[in-house]
Amino acid sequence: MIGIIGYGAYIPRYRIKVEEIAKVWGANAENYKRGLGLTEKSVPAPDQDVITLSAEAAKNALKRAGIPANALGCLYIGSESHPYAVKPSATVVADAIGAAGHLHVASLEFACKAGSEGMYIAYSQVKAGVIQYGMAIGADTSQGAPGDALEYSASAGAAAYIMGQGPKVLATVDWTHSYATDTPDFWRREYQHYPRHGSRFTGEPAYFHHITSCAEALLKKSGMKPKDFQYAVFHQPNGKFPMAVGAKLGFAREQMVTGWLVPTLGNTYSGASPIGLTAILDVAKPGDRIFMCSFGSGAGSDGFVFTVTKAAPKVRDLAPKTRDYLDKDRIYLDYGTYAKFRKKILKNLED
Amino acid sequence: MTTSARIWREKPHRYRLEGVRCKKCGRTWVPARQVCPCGSRGLSAMVLPEEGRILTWTVVHTGHPEFSDSTPYALVVVEFGKGARLLMQLADFRREDLKIGRKVKVEFRKVQAAGESGVLCYGYKAVACSE
Secondary structure, eight states, rough: EEEEEEEEEEOOOOEEHHHHHHHHHHOHHHHHHHHHSSEEEOOOOTOOOOHHHHHHHHHHHHHHHHGGGGEEEEEEEEESSOOOSSOOOOHHHHHHHHHSSEEEEEEHHHHHBBBHHHHHHHHHHHHHTTTTTEEEEEEEOOOOOOTTTGGGGGGGGEEEEEEESTTTTEEEEEEEEEEEEOOEEEEOTTTTTOOOOGGGGGGIIIIHHHHHHHHHHHHHHHHHOGGGSEEEOOSSSHHHHHHHHHHTTTOOOHHGGGOOOOHHHHHGGGHHHHHHHHHTTOOOTTTTTTEEEEEEEEEEEEEEEEOOOTTHHHHGGGSOOOOHHHHHSSSEOOHHHHHTTTTTOOOOOEE | OOOOHHHHHHHHHHHHHHEEEETTTTTSSOOOSSOOTOOOOOEEEEOOOOOEEEEEEEEEOOOOGGGGGOOEEEEEEOOOOOTTTEEETTTTTOOOGGGGGOOOEEEEEEEEEEESSSSSEEEEEEEEOOO
């Protein structure tokens, strides 16, 4: 039995509402809320980045796994907003959680699916018998250019997973499948601060093609149908896409709503579907099946079929739950403070 | 001053709140030291708990030039139990969080950046727990 033995999420406390952003750019907030299917998004504090969000999620995952940090054989962080261009985020996080030393560490990048590819690699290493336990984190603090549609959705958050085997497994990984092609729907060139995107091109040939191709192959491989699952979670760049692709594949709204966090979280990029999965694991019952399919621009998708075990209810209360991070103790920002936090405006420090 | 060597040297207490406890007088020291002021060399490794309470606080309105774009910011002395106290920044602070006795937890945060291209320094800050 191989699968997830620990998981943890982290979401910053700060939020900004769509109305607050739209007000500054003279845009119609209702149109954006309807078009994007979200009402607010999380915002990292000025002292938070992918490293700090990852460390907090990692600590939560370790609490649930109940293993010492130095038992980890690998640690991967998938993100498109690593604080350093050259120096792995994962080394800092490994040292912060007490895992540094004899483990394999890498920072991964594949737009919004870098988190799930870390999960796939960690799982594969455990399955191959190379390591006993492996941690994978999906985290981002991505930005949209001021006034761009992405500014309304680009948010911050992290999810960490520890893969292992034996009685600690709280959700088995039953099947996996990946799909990738060269599709230039979204990119950020070196030295550029903000990403560029192909507007509507990000939809059908990118998001929908890759998720449906991956998901249909995974369903065929596993011999399962959408009705065999209690939960499904897809990459969620906005509120509409995941519900639309899920419906296209044959999943019902009630199967997707638990992991559908984007309406009040925003798009956490590499953290998106992994954080959605943490919200599902917070409530799923033993025997429940979960279908997950990520998407990363450029482009590709990773699909997983999980089955929840009896271990899940025993450990889920050992760390903060995802909905608690999302729904409690929020601090709302005005656009000026948000712009300062995200370094869109800088203080003149000269006398 | 933020340097690579200093960040590397201070990892145990900045990253993991590691310190020592004196086996003779019971006092706790973070960062770790070799000899307790009581004269004992009998010190055992320990890690501070993740939660404590605000013992006292202040708000800095005119900060060090490195932090001048962060003002006003709050500094708190957190009591972690068994007499262990640490001066920390209270992150994400609201004025109503500044209460003596308020429960706080530690979170890993960015502490300093050596300019736009220099090394980043990380460590623990306190954040108020939900009431």
